[in-house]
Amino acid sequence: xxxxxxxxxxxxxxxxxxxxxxxxxxxxxxxxxxxxxxxxxxxxxxxxxxxxxxxxxxxxxxxxxxxxxxxxxxxxxxxxxxxxxxxxxxxxxxxxxxxxxxxxxxxxxxxxxxxxxxxxxxxxxxxxxxxxxxxxxxxxxxxxxxxxxxxxxxxxxxxxxxxxxxxxxxxxxxxxxxxxxxxxxxxxxxxxxxxxxxxxxxxxxxxxxxxxxxxxxxxxxxxxxxxxxxxxxxxxxxxxxxxxxxxxxxxxxxxxxxxxxxxxxxxxxxxxxxxxxxxxxxxxxxxxxxxxxxxxxxxxxxxxxxxxxxxxxxxxxxxxxxxxxxxxxxxxxxxxxxxxxxxxxxxxxxxxxxxxxxxxxxxxxxxxxxxxxxxxxxxxxxxxxxxxxxxxxxxxxxxxxxxxxxxxxxxxxxxxxxxxxxxxxxxxxxxxxxxxxxxxxxxxxxx
Amino acid sequence: xxxxxxxxxxxxxxxxxxxxxxxxxxxxxxxxxxxxxxxxxxxxxxxxxxxxxxxxxxxxxxxxxxxxxxxxxxxxxxxxxxxxxxxxxxxxxxxxxxxxxxxxxxxxxxxxxxxxxxxxxxxxxxxxxxxxxxxxxxxxxxxxxxxxxxxxxxxxxxxxxxxxxxxxxxxxxxxxxxxxxxxxxxxxxxxxxxxxxxxxxxxxxxxxxxxxxxxxxxxxxxxxxxxxxxxxxxxxxxxxxxxxxxxxxxxxxxxxxxxxxxxxxxxxxxxxxxxxxxxxxxxxxxxxxxxxxxxxxxxxxxxxxxxxxxxxxxxxxxxxxxxx
Numbered sequence: 001x002x003x004x005x006x007x008x009x010x011x012x013x014x015x016x017x018x019x020x021x022x023x024x025x026x027x028x029x030x031x032x033x034x035x036x037x038x039x040x041x042x043x044x045x046x047x048x049x050x051x052x053x054x055x056x057x058x059x060x061x062x063x064x065x066x067x068x069x070x071x072x073x074x075x076x077x078x079x080x081x082x083x084x085x086x087x088x089x090x091x092x093x094x095x096x097x098x099x100x101x102x103x104x105x106x107x108x109x110x111x112x113x114x115x116x117x118x119x120x121x122x123x124x125x126x127x128x129x130x131x132x133x134x135x136x137x138x139x140x141x142x143x144x145x146x147x148x149x150x151x152x153x154x155x156x157x158x159x160x161x162x163x164x165x166x167x168x169x170x171x172x173x174x175x176x177x178x179x180x181x182x183x184x185x186x187x188x189x190x191x192x193x194x195x196x197x198x199x200x201x202x203x204x205x206x207x208x209x210x211x212x213x214x215x216x217x218x219x220x221x222x223x224x225x226x227x228x229x230x231x232x233x234x235x236x237x238x239x240x241x242x243x244x245x246x247x248x249x250x251x252x253x254x255x256x257x258x259x260x261x262x263x264x265x266x267x268x269x270x271x272x273x274x275x276x277x278x279x280x281x282x283x284x285x286x287x288x289x290x291x292x293x294x295x296x297x298x299x300x301x302x303x304x305x306x307x308x309x310x311x312x313x314x315x316x317x318x319x320x321x322x323x324x325x326x327x328x329x330x331x332x333x334x335x336x337x338x339x340x341x342x343x344x345x346x347x348x349x350x351x352x353x354x355x356x357x358x359x360x361x362x363x364x365x366x367x368x369x370x371x372x373x374x375x376x377x378x379x380x381x382x383x384x385x386x387x388x389x390x391x392x393x394x395x396x397x398x399x400x401x402x403x404x405x406x407x408x409x410x411x412x413x414x415x416x417x418x419x420x421x422x423x424x425x426x427x428x429x430x431x432x433x434x435x436x437x438x439x440x441x442x443x444x445x446x447x
Numbered sequence: 448x449x450x451x452x453x454x455x456x457x458x459x460x461x462x463x464x465x466x467x468x469x470x471x472x473x474x475x476x477x478x479x480x481x482x483x484x485x486x487x488x489x490x491x492x493x494x495x496x497x498x499x500x501x502x503x504x505x506x507x508x509x510x511x512x513x514x515x516x517x518x519x520x521x522x523x524x525x526x527x528x529x530x531x532x533x534x535x536x537x538x539x540x541x542x543x544x545x546x547x548x549x550x551x552x553x554x555x556x557x558x559x560x561x562x563x564x565x566x567x568x569x570x571x572x573x574x575x576x577x578x579x580x581x582x583x584x585x586x587x588x589x590x591x592x593x594x595x596x597x598x599x600x601x602x603x604x605x606x607x608x609x610x611x612x613x614x615x616x617x618x619x620x621x622x623x624x625x626x627x628x629x630x631x632x633x634x635x636x637x638x639x640x641x642x643x644x645x646x647x648x649x650x651x652x653x654x655x656x657x658x659x660x661x662x663x664x665x666x667x668x669x670x671x672x673x674x675x676x677x678x679x680x681x682x683x684x685x686x687x688x689x690x691x692x693x694x695x696x697x698x699x700x701x702x703x704x705x706x707x708x709x710x711x712x713x714x715x716x717x718x719x720x721x722x723x724x725x726x727x728x729x730x731x732x733x734x735x736x737x738x739x740x741x742x743x744x745x746x747x748x749x750x751x752x753x754x755x756x757x758x759x760x761x762x763x764x765x766x767x768x769x770x771x
Contacts, residue, residue, distance in 0.1 A: 007559050015547065213543030217601070220510040220537040221560040223529075429512070431541065442474050446513075 004222050005230050012234025016201065017241060026242050030250035038257045052096035052126060057086040059103045060110040066133050067099075073129060087117055097122060099130065107141045180302060180389035181362045187311050188357055188382035190243075192350050195319055198239035199326035199346070202232055203339065206330030206428070215428045224425040232323045303391045310388055310402075317409045318381030322346060324420035331427030332435045353379035361386045371401060377412035380405045419444060462521075463488045463612050463643035464509065469518035471504050478504035480667045482518070486645060486660070491638055493658030493675070494647040495760065501667040502647045503540060506614055509645075510537050523611060533562040536610035540617045540647075542601050544589045551585035554604055561608040568607065575603040579629070594621050602630055606637060613637065614645045619653060631657070651757035663760055671763050675756070682754045682762065685728040686711065690721060690748030691740055697722040700743060708736060723748075 016022055056067055057078040067075040076095070078086045083100055090098040097118035104110035111134050116122060143153055206228075209215045218227055329342040353373060360369045365387045374384035374397070384405050390396035426443040427435070464486040471479040479501045486492045494502050507513045509520065511529060520527040522534070545553055551572070558568035576582045579599050589597060598621050606613060615634070619627045634657070638644055646658060654661060655675075662672035671678065693700060697715045701722060704710055713724035722744075728736065733749075740746050754762070 004560055007556065011556055015545070019547070209545075212546050213541045214545055216512070216539040216541055217537075217543075217557065217604070218560065219512050220535070220539070221532060221557070224512075425513075429507070446473060 005226050005233075008222065008227060008230025009234040009237065012205065012231050013237050016205075016235055016238035022238070022242070026245050030246050030253055034250055034253040034257055037254065052123070053093075054097050054099055054116075054126070054130075055086060055090045055093075055095050056099045056101070057081060057083065058101045060101050062104075062107050062110050063101055063133070063137065066137060070129060072125060090117070091119070096126070107137060111138060179299065181365065181386055183299075183302065184307070184386035184389045185357055185362075187307065188385040189354065191311075191315050191318055191381050191385070192354055194236075194239060194243065194315070195322045195350060196347065198236055198319075199323045201235040201239065202323045203326040203330035204336065205231055205235060206327050206424070207333065207336060207339075210331070210334065210428060210431070219428070224428065225421045228324065228327050228421055228424050232320065232327060236319060236323065302389045306392060307385075307388055310406075311385060313406060314381035314385055314409070317406075317413045321377070321409075321413050321416045322350075324417045324424075328420035328423040328427065328440075331424040332430075332440060333427075334432065334434070338434055349378040350382070353382035357383050357386045365390055366397070375401065375405050375408060377405075377409045380409055422446070461488065462486055463523055464645070465521040466505075466509075467519045469505070469508060469515045469520065471501075471508060471513070471515050477667050479508075479515070482664070482669050484662055484669065484672060486643065488643050489638065489641055490659045491634070491644045491646055491657050493654045493661040493756075494645055494664065495649070495651060495654060495661055495756065496664035497649050500649075500664040502649075502664055503616060505664070506537070506539075506616055506645070506647060509612075509614065510535060533608065534611045536561075536605045536608065536613045538601060538605040538613075538615045538618055540620070542598075544597055544600060546588070546590045548589060549585070550587050550589060550592070550600055553589065554600060554607070557604045558607050563608050571607050572603070575607065579603065579633075595623055595626050598622055599626065599630075602633070606633075610642070612643050612645065614647070616647045617649075618646070651755065651760055654756045661756065663763060665760075665764050665767070670767050671759070678759060679753050682759045683751065684754075685731055686752045687726050687728065687733070687736075688723070688748065688750050688752055689726060689736075689740070689746070690723045691744040691746050692720060693722050693744045694720055704739065707739065721747075725752075 051071075052073050053076055054067075054073055055076045055078050058064070069075060073096075078089070078098075081089070086098050086100065097116055099114065099116050101110055101114045104113065114134070116127065116130060140150060140153055144150070148156075209218070222230075325346055329339055329346075332342070333339050356369060356373045356379065360367065360373075361383060364370060370383065370387060373379045374387055384397070384402070387397050388402075392399055392402050422444050423440055426446050427440075433439075462485045464484070466482055466484045469479055469482045470477075482501070482505060494505070496502050504513070508515050509522075509527070511527065511532060522531045525531070548556075554572050555565065555568050558572065559565060563571070573582075576585065579602075581596070581599060584592070584596070584600075589600075592600070602618075605615075613634075618630060618634070622630060634644060634646075646654070648654065658675055660673065661675050661678065663670050697720075701710065701713050701715070701724060704724075704726075709727045709729075711725040711727055713722065715722050726736065737746070737749070740749075
């Protein structure tokens with residue numbers, strides 16, 4: 001019996017990996033993805049590299065040395081020109097804009113009548129940067145009126161960071177929760193993608209056996225459950241193969257791309273679609289080289305062993321649950337177009353898990369929503385993995401939650417797989433019927 | 448009770464398959480109700496009935512694809528169990544092959560699923576491919592084959608593991624007459640070599656020349672079973688087709704016969720001087736009418752009409768439906 005399962009797994013695996021579109025996807029996907037990353041990085045770089053030149057016509061006595069070139073803006077001083085002349089030459093030289101600071105008695109007065117002339121509506125980052133210059137100067141001015149000296153002012157301006165510590169007295173640092181969540185999140189995300197892509201493989205493979213009418217020949221030799229299991233395992237092995245090839249070749253390609261194009265990938269992380277608080281943590285991280293060691297220590301301190309073991313548990317159980325549902329759907333229908341009504345309810349908990357993970361677990365990994373979804377078996381493979389980088393026990397996921405979550409998942413696994421197997425067993429022999437949920441429910445009761 | 452049990456066992460040993468009160472329902476729908484059958488070894492057993500009668504449901508239970516709700520089955524004297532899958536070969540009505548796989552590797556795969564070793568399967572496949580003249584198909588893909596060609600592969604795969612019991616569900620559908628004949632000869636040869644065969648069909652005419660035993664299934668019930676020749680004998684109604692040569696007065700003669708016998712129909716051919724008629728006798732005893740005929744004419748035809756399986760089927764179904 002075991003050898004039959006082996007035969008089925010082998011056939012399913014080979015049928016999948018020899019499939020032309022599978023091979024094309026395996027080769028093409030990393031190229032496309034890396035190509036996309038390179039393109040985006042390239043475009044971002046072009047965008048960032050554009051330094052805007054702003055001409056300054058300063059007729060006042062203030063703001064003489066206030067405009068220092070920055071990453072995005074460089075300044076060019078105009079002297080002894082009228083405003084109109086300055087506008088014309090700025091336009092003729094195709095500079096970004098003209099900043100006109102008129103004569104005036106006080107800083108307040110001068111600032112209020114200052115204009116920025118641009119061809120179109122100006123870029124917000126440019127206006128922000130200019131406004132900062134004025135605002136700082138004005139603040140200084142107003143404080144001075146209140147009797148604060150520039151020295152006092154700058155000493156007041158010193159940034160402050162609150163000291164962080166855990167209850168145990170270890171120094172904790174900001175941003176670590178976000179990093180942990182991102183690491184857990186990428187595990188969870190990988191599980192979701194795997195389920196959606198390779199669950200679909202299982203489903204199509206079942207439909208193919210139905211439409212080619214070989215199914216009855218096969219199940220006169222093996223049990224339908226064996227066939228279903230063999231299919232799920234064979235297809236997921238093909239999936240693991242593809243995933244591994246993708247990761248290896250995409251990393252290699254990315255490495256090559258970075259070398260060739262000299263792309264700064266860290267530029268990308270600023271623009272990635274992370275939640276705002278996570279982004280805050282990340283960008284802060286970049287600015288504090290002295291703390292890098294502590295971050296490294298924290299990342300090193302993430303319970304990788306636990307994470308990998310639980311990834312394996314949640315991945316196997318979660319994938320088996322979902323792919324057996326996919327197999328049952330494949331068995332219930334005659335062609336792929338009929339699958340839509342059944343697929344949506346499967347995707348729903350997966351999407352929910354990802355969204356809950358990103359919006360709730362990131363900000364509060366041990367809040368009630370995070371706990372609830374990490375116990376609910378259809379979302380726990382994703383949500384629990386997002387919580388786990390904090391470890392189990394104090395400061396992390398309470399042990400009972402972890403155990404309950406795994407147990408619930410295991411029980412659900414047994415339940416769903418046996419229900420799916422029943423639908424599968426009946427469905428594979430039904431032709432020419434578009435089943436309803438009511439009908440599927442009836443099939444569950446057949447002997 | 449004990450005796451019955453022992454007696455039962457003895458009977459079962461002579462039979463490749465025995466089914467006792469097998470019932471199967473799908474929700475509210477009854478597919479099989481109380482079916483009991485004994486299928487003798489080394490014969491071709493026809494499982495007959497219109498589409499939807501329950502034949503395929505019964506066959507699926509034998510193959511343990513589905514399970515009966517009630518009743519028992521024995522294969523070769525043993526209660527039907529998963530290990531028997533290897534001693535059954537099944538060609539389903541809904542049959543096909545993996546389209547993108549090559550003929551050879553597919554046949555090997557299916558043979559191995561039936562429990563053959565790879566080497567053994569290769570040897571036997573070589574023999575069968577040679578036998579059916581398809582040796583050069585090994586590396587072809589199924590999608591390159593015609594429907595008839597694919598059916599040959601399916602047939603080989605069904606018989607390759609030399610099962611004790613072969614089940615063919617509508618085996619000739621999809622075959623052209625030439626290939627259907629090749630397959631028919633192969634089925635007969637397998638039977639000669641000791642295989643027991645169940646042959647399920649709704650086309651009664653194909654039954655007569657192949658089956659020794661039949662069972663008629665109608666609306667999920669078995670309405671008749673037994674040896675085909677016995678059934679025919681039981682269903683014959685002593686109707687005879689008679690042809691006599693008469694120089695003259697055929698019309699007078701038939702009138703005189705009608706007084707003594709139940710003449711069902713008659714027809715006179717004046718050119719050939721021939722009288723043909725159909726008569727139903729009260730018993731199988733033919734002496735009386737033969738005596739009456741031989742006095743006046745030359746008998747050139749005297750033959751009992753044997754009902755066809757189709758006739759028997761229709762007659763049984765009608766009487767069953769009317770009886771209710």
